[in-house]
Amino acid sequence: MIFLLSFTNSAATRLVSLSKFPILRTPQFSTMSTNFFKSHAFAGNPIKLRTPKSTDPFSPPSALKTLKNLLLGNTHEPHSPNFKILPFRKGRPLAGSVRESNEPNWHLGWLSFEDCKAFLENSEVNLSEDTLVYLGSDSEGDGVYVVYWGIDVTEAGNGLVKxxxxxxxxxxxxxxxxxxxxxxxxxxxxxxxxxxxxxxLLEWHTASRFCGFCGGKNILIDAGRRKQCSNELCKKKIYPRVDPVVIMLVIDKENDRALLSRQSRFVPRMWSCLAGFMEPGESLEEAVRRETWEETGIEVGQVVYHSSQPWPVGPSSMPCQLMVGFFAYAKSLDINVDKEELEDAKWHSREDVKKALTIAEYKKAQKTASGKVDQMCKGVERGQSLSSDFNVESGELAPMFIPGPFAIANHLISSWVNGVESQLASSFSNL
Amino acid sequence: MIFLLSFTNSAATRLVSLSKFPILRTPQFSTMSTNFFKSHAFAGNPIKLRTPKSTDPFSPPSALKTLKNLLLGNTHEPHSPNFKILPFRKGRPLAGSVRESNEPNWHLGWLSFEDCKAFLENSEVNLSEDTLVYLGSDSEGDGVYVVYWGIDVTEAGNGLVKxxxxxxxxxxxxxxxxxxxxxxxxxxxxxxxxxxxxxxLLEWHTASRFCGFCGGKNILIDAGRRKQCSNELCKKKIYPRVDPVVIMLVIDKENDRALLSRQSRFVPRMWSCLAGFMEPGESLEEAVRRETWEETGIEVGQVVYHSSQPWPVGPSSMPCQLMVGFFAYAKSLDINVDKEELEDAKWHSREDVKKALTIAEYKKAQKTASGKVDQMCKGVERGQSLSSDFNVESGELAPMFIPGPFAIANHLISSWVNGVESQLASSFSNL
Incomplete structure (x- = not known):
């Protein structure tokens, strides 16, 4: 079992252009190591970096108190922060689009408290302390704070959508x-x-309406960041669920190859890393070895940590996965694919994997998706089918491609292709 | 929000042969890295390393089929594996004790299917496919396999205990x-x-009796390794919950000091690492920075992964925590303790921490606890109050001690004291 690191520099960091995506462009590790670890999609939430002290007027308890006053119509509190509300419908956030320098650019559809109240007035959804969920706060300068809330408006029906x-x-x-x-x-x-x-958070609220211990109804506490069973005999406190998933690039060091696999639900030509949920009673490193063996029959020796990424785009019954990425060094090479889990798994040479990285035109996919959001917001297209975005067909089709840089799999694979992995591993072997 | 760890007053004590614990004894990392990472308590489950293929006679589906036959009285199946059952009561496993070379040595109280059936005959607990939970399988050689099951017998009452x-x-x-x-x-x-x-697994079954989506009753599937809502309109599949916790040794590199903290529920003189649960939507590295800031006001820069440990000894409502250990390098040094979370937090010199590690007599605590298990199994002592074990008073009292090597905190702290941490960090800085 081995360990290693990650280097995110102080949190608030965001990322970095695809054209600037260092893994894809620059082979120098010195550049990579810095930008690379800043780059995970869904990390770096600017309003979640710090939970404010409970005495701050924009903290969950203080904001909840202000919310209650607002709901009672007392709108002119001293030190009252500004409220912004983001509605979700069937797990989808409200978004808008603007064109900046001729390229569409999406943004979240934040509503003011008053606007949201007006939109929901004749719907099935109440704007209340039982429906609003505290998301965080941010400074707008000059001592002005904004408190952000989320709300699930799925029950509001199609009228609201129109x-x-x-x-x-x-x-x-x-x-x-x-x-x-x-x-x-x-x-x-x-x-x-x-x-x-x-x-x-909102999908977790849907998944935890009832208490697992007694079947009682759960109620929101801590401004929606926690829940509690309303049954007086139970009163169990419920915390949001975060499901750790190990994701690993299995490496055949001797022959300079990496193991990539396909699931049947993948779009055509896409190959990626192995991954699997943790079981109770095992370490991350044990989960890497167990999953690799179960899915491919390959024995793994050393396991080297790479980085981690929140992954909120899984099924709604698993509202927050935590992807934990590793390099895993194979001790045996024969592949015995578990056909219940995978469609296929193969060793690929560094050269082939490099091609798969180079040819996949992530930037083009980004523009296509961005254009789609723009059209949807303008009412041109309401349906969504994303699989076409992946089929980036510019002339010749590559035999395979790997997930884009929004996925930790891309980072693991890029790090191997560009030699970062071997530097990490050898540092440890030298210790 | 604050977090647990091992060391409550009510909790048990500490362990292990100090003289044999490699981090404390050998300064060579080559030795350490091997022994050290093998040594996390609760990892290395010999019957959980691999999930057998579903066609194997000792796999969950095959074992469940055999179990159903056994329950119907058809005891002589071909290729029938041997079944061993471990009862738990209020989260406590059944244990026995033997003396080997004059030292007591505990072992798990595995019962045969027949013995367990006999013990439970007149109790409130049925031995059935709805109460037995598949734990894994193991070879006894010569093609003979044992399948291990767990069962919660809390409802069986005191008669069974006697x-x-x-x-x-x-x-x-x-x-x-x-x-x-x-x-x-x-x-x-x-x-x-x-x-x-x-x-x-068993505590998770207690915590997931009812479906969070609809309040329906959950039933066991996959031989008790998963559950599913029995409501035909819902039928949600439920997976065991694993709650990731970051635990970090915050280091002041310039002044060669480490930050240790105390929670009010700790036994006297005990200091440990900071720790905290993940929130949805953050990476492990972000959780390290957020928790450190929230609890102590210290800003953290680089974050270096160390290792991970399953931690099944928290409260029953959190049946499986996954401890993920990091070194975290401080960018600011002023401490502003959050008194709701911590009793105290202080910078400690390497020399002081080393003393705390050396003076704590983990081996003595291990012997004391082992002797206590022996006495309990012989009926000498039924109650359990382990707090006295902490006050290992051999002459002079040390000003502080740290948790024993069964806790990942000990490994993080030992690695820093013995210079392993600086080797890890500098390897990465050189990249």
Whole structure:
């Protein structure tokens, strides 16, 4: 079992253009190591970096108190922070789009307290302390603070969708926004992280309506950041669920190859790393070895940590996965694919994997998705089918491609292709 | 929000042969890195390393089929594996004790299918496919396999306790067994890991009796390794919950000091690392920075991964925590303790921390706990109050001590004291 590191410099960081995406462009590790670890999509939430002290007027308890006053119609509190509300429908955040220097650029559809109240007035959803979920706070300078809230408006029906559509807002799949996000644009990267955090929290609320111990109804506490069973005999406190997943690039050191696999649900030609959920009673390193063996029959020796990424775009019953990325060194090379889990798994040479990275035109996919969001918000297209975005067909088709830089798999694979992995591993062997 | 760890007053004590613990003894990293990472308590479960293929006779589906036949009285199946059952009561596994070379040595209280059936005959607990939980399988050589099951017998009442007591078995707190475990004894370490895995699964079953989505009753599937809502309109599949916790040794590189903290529930004189649960929407590295800031006001820069450990000895509502250990390098040094979370936090010199490690007599604590298990199993002592074990008073009292090597905190702190940490960090800085 081995260990290693990650180097995110102090949090607030966002990322970095695809054209600037260092893994894809610069082979120098010195550059990579810095930018690289700053780059995980959904990390770097600018309003979640710090939980404010409970005495701050923008902290969860203080904001909840202000919210209660607002709901009672007492709108003129001293030191009252500004409230912004992000609605979600079926796990999709409200988004808008603007064109900046001729390129569309999505943004989250924040509503003011009053606007949100007006939109929901004749719907099934109440704007109340039982529906609003505290997302965080941010300074607007000069001592002015904004408190951000999320709300699930799925029950509000299609009327609301039309009404918001009139304002050129649209509920957009988070995966579409993920692909559409311009990595050069720090603000967009921050908004993607906020949307991911909000989706996780709101889907968790849906998944934890009832107490697992007694079946009682759970109620919101701590401004929606926690829940509690309303049954007086139980009163169990419920915390948001975060499901750790190990994801590993299995490496055949001797023959300079990496193991890539396909699941049947992948789009055509896409190959990626192995991954799997933790079981209770095992370490991360044990999970890497167990999953690799179960899915491919390969024995893994040394396991080297790479980095971690929140992953809020899984199924709604798993609202927040935590991807923990590793390099795993194979001790045996024969592949015995578990066909219940994988469609295929193969060793690939460094050269082939490099091609798969180079040919995949992530930037083009980003523009396509961004254009789609723009059209949706303008009411041109309401349906969403993203699989076409992946089929970036510019002339010759590459035999395979790997997930874009929004996925930790891309970072693991790029690090191997560019020699970062071997530097990491040899540092440890020398110790 | 604050976080747990091992060391509550009520909790058990500490362990292990100080003289044999490689971090404390050998300064060569080459030795350390191997022994050290093998040594996390609760990892290395010998029957959980691999999930057998579903076609194997000792796999969960095959074993479940055999179990159903056994319950119907068809005991003579071809290729039928041997079944061993471990009962738990209020989260405590059944244990026995033997004396080997004059030292007591605990072991898990595995019962045969027939014995367990006999013990439970007149109780409130049925031995059935709805109460038995598959724990794993192991080879006994010559093609003979054993399948291990866990069962919660809390509802069976005190009669069962007396009956088992007559056989010199006793339900012992897992924390007591953790401290009592002899780290030289691979079999005991393996049994501790099995007990931890079993406790996590059984407590999760208690915590997930009802579906969070609809309040319906959940039923066991996959031989108790998963659950599913019995409501035909819902049918949500439920996976065991694993709650990731970051634990970090914050280091002041310039002044060669480390930050240790105390929670009010710690036993006197004990200091440890900071720790905290993940929130949805953040990476592990972000959680390290957020928690450190929230609890102490210290800004953290670089974050370096160390290792991970399953931690099944928290409260029953959090049946499986996953401790993920990091070194965190301070960018600011002023401490502003959050008194809601911590009693105190202070910078300590390497020399002082070294003393705290040396003086704590983990081996003595291990012997004391082991002797206590022995007495309990012989019926000498039924109650458990382990707090006295902490006050290992051999002459002069040390000003402080740190948790024993069963806790990842000890490994983080030892690695820093012995210079392993600086080697890790500098390797990465050179990249």
């Amino acid at each position: 009404e918001l559509g009139g304002k050129q807002f649209c509920f957009v799949e988070l995966r579409t926004l993920m692909v559409a996000t311009d990595w050069e644009n720090a603000s967009s990267m921050g908004q993607l992280a906020i949307a991911g955090h909000a989706r996780s | 009956e088992l007591g007559g056989k010199q078995f006793c339900f012992v707190e897992l924390r007591t067994l953790m401290v009592a475990t002899d780290w030289e004894n691979a079999s005991s370490m393996g049994q501790l890991a099995i007990a931890g895995h079993a406790r996590s």
